[in-house]
C-alpha cells in the first residue's frame with residue numbers, strides 16, 4: 147500500500163506527475179530499452195559500489211525512484227534490509243512495488259514531491275539512511291533548491307552514509323545553452339529509434355526542465371556542508387552522465 151498520508155498531493159504535483167506518466171513515460175521506457183542514457187553501464191557501476199561499500203544491513207531512500215527497475219537489479223545481491231521510494235507518480239510507484247517485490251527487504255512507497263517530503267523525514271528519520279539515491283531527478287531543480295536538498299539529505303544519512311547522485315552534468319565552464327545544444331545534438335544523432343514526434347516531446351522537456359550543474363558545483367556544495375569525502379564513480383557516460391558520491 148502507498149503511504150496514505152502522502153497520497154494527498156497538491157493538484158499541481160498530481161497534474162505534473164500524470165503528465166509525466168502519460169506523455170513521457172513511454173518515451174522514457176523506449177530510451178531505457180535502447181540504453182540511450184547508458185543505464186546498463188551506470189547501474190553496473192552502482193551495483194559494484196553497493197556490494198563493496200555496504201557489508202552491513204543497508205537502509206536506502208530512493209528520491210524520484212520511478213519504476214525502480216534498474217535500482218532493483220542493482221540491489222539484487224546487496225545487503226538491503228529496507229527500501230523507501232518516493233515519486234510524484236502513483237502509476238510509476240505501483241510498478242516500482244512489483245519490481246522491488248523480487249528483493250527480500252521491507253519496502254515503503256510514498257507519493258509526493260521529495261522537496262516537500264524530505265523536511266518531514268527530517269522530523270522522524272534523522273540519521274536513518276545508509277544510502278540515499280537520486281537518479282535522473284535532481285536536474286529539474288534550481289541551484290538553490292539543489293543546494294538546500296543536499297544539506298537536508300546530509301541530516302538523513304547515517305554517520306557512514308552516502309548520498310549517491312546519478313544525473314546529467316554540464317562540463318566545467320559550459321553554460322546551459324551550450325549544454326542543451328550539445329546534448330540535443332547527440333540525441334538527434336544517436337537516439338535513432340525515436341520518432342520525430344517523440345524527439346519533439348523530449349526536446350521540449352529537456353529545453354524547459356533540465357538545469358544540470360557541473361561536477362565542480364556539486365563538489366563545492368559537498369564542501370559547504372562538510373561532507374567528509376566527495377567522489378566521482380563514473381564520468382561522462384553518454385557525454386553527460388556521472389555518478390557522484392557524497393560521503394557523510
Ligand SMILES: C[S@@+](CC[C@H](N)C(=O)[O-])C[C@H]1O[C@@H](n2cnc3c(N)ncnc32)[C@H](O)[C@@H]1O
Nearest residue numbers: 210211212233234235258259260261281282283
Ligand atoms: C527520469 S525519471 C528517473 C527514474 C529512475 N530514478 C531512473 O533513474 O530510471 C525521473 C523520476 O523522478 C520523478 N520526480 C521528478 N521530480 C520529482 C520530485 N520533485 N519529487 C518526486 N519525484 C520526482 C518523476 O516522477 C520520475 O519518475
